[in-house]
Amino acid sequence: EALADAKPAFPIPAGVYAETVTEVRHYTDRLFRFRMTRPEGFRFRSGEFVMIGLPNAEKPVYRAYSIASPSWDEELEFFSIKVPDGPLTEHLQKIQPGDTVLMRKKATGTLVADALLPGKRLYLFSTGTGIAPFASVARDPDIYEKFETVVITHTCRQLDELTYGRELVDTILADELMGEFAAGKLHLHSTATREGPDKGERITTLIETGKLFADLGLPPFDPETDRAMICGSMEMLKDTAAMMERFGLVEGSNSNPGTYVVERAFVD
Numbered sequence: 558e559a560l561a562d563a564k565p566a567f568p569i570p571a572g573v574y575a576e577t578v579t580e581v582r583h584y585t586d587r588l589f590r591f592r593m594t595r596p597e598g599f600r601f602r603s604g605e606f607v608m609i610g611l612p613n614a615e616k617p618v619y620r621a622y623s624i625a626s627p628s629w630d631e632e633l634e635f636f637s638i639k640v641p642d643g644p645l646t647e648h649l650q651k652i653q654p655g656d657t658v659l660m661r662k663k664a665t666g667t668l669v670a671d672a673l674l675p676g677k678r679l680y681l682f683s684t685g686t687g688i689a690p691f692a693s694v695a696r697d698p699d700i701y702e703k704f705e706t707v708v709i710t711h712t713c714r715q716l717d718e719l720t721y722g723r724e725l726v727d728t729i730l731a732d733e734l735m736g737e738f739a740a741g742k743l744h745l746h747s748t749a750t751r752e753g754p755d756k757g758e759r760i761t762t763l764i765e766t767g768k769l770f771a772d773l774g775l776p777p778f779d780p781e782t783d784r785a786m787i788c789g790s791m792e793m794l795k796d797t798a799a800m801m802e803r804f805g806l807v808e809g810s811n812s813n814p815g816t817y818v819v820e821r822a823f824v825d
């Protein structure tokens with residue numbers, strides 16, 4: 558019986574990295590993070606994403622994952638949703654330290670400092686696992702050399718989904734090296750929309766009413782000095798990007814930097 562249950566071993570496909578999981582932490586029944594070894598020679602810019610898969614089939618399923626760790630880190634971190642019948646996440650959510658994760662060799666993406674014109678304040682607007690690329694950007698000292706103020710907004714449905722972001726920012730500020738760069742500059746605004754004191758208030762509402770700026774003690778949005786990165790669901794991107802446009806910001810890309818950039822938080 559044990560033999561019949563044993564999974565067939567699939568060969569590692571050519572041209573991809575096969576890395577070892579070093580840590581797994583489950584936050585809620587919908588969210589977990591994992592860390593794995595970083596391939597020697599693998600380079601990326603903080604905020605970029607890669608394609609991740611598992612060696613559990615002849616032709617593995619790959620999904621885009623933002624790298625949540627900064628470019629200087631010796632390991633790679635990812636923050637993932639668990640989709641019950643998701644072709645990748647139904648298996649990925651079961652990984653344990655020691656397991657193998659596949660990663661395609663190229664990192665890419667637009668949520669990078671290079672795609673933004675210089676400014677004073679940087680807003681990193683995220684919902685759900687959309688905070689992942691900002692966990693990378695906010696741990697990169699470069700960003701604090703480019704901006705006086707860095708604000709992460711994280712909006713989720715439930716309060717317990719905000720833990721990852723809260724611990725992230727606490728860890729940055731408490732860290733001897735990162736804390737020195739981020740002190741007085743990094744701010745977190747995290748809210749739940751379906752329970753607790755901010756119920757019903759999406760990030761778009763908080764911007765529109767000005768409550769976000771009041772809460773942070775910052776001036777209203779100014780296209781001359783303010784920059785934004787946006788990462789969340791398709792709907793969230795659309796609405797938040799439209800709002801940035803109304804404020805006079807212009808979408809940027811790697812080849813043509815602008816005053817805001819957008820990327821979808823990819824899910825199964």
Ligand code: A2P
Binds near residue numbers: 751760794
């Ligand atoms: P809400 O609870 O009002 O739907 P999801 O899990 O659906 O991606 O949602 C994650 C968070 O993003 C939730 O707090 C949700 O709020 C919020 N959200 C969903 N759609 C939008 C949108 N179009 N604009 C801003 N926030 C959104």
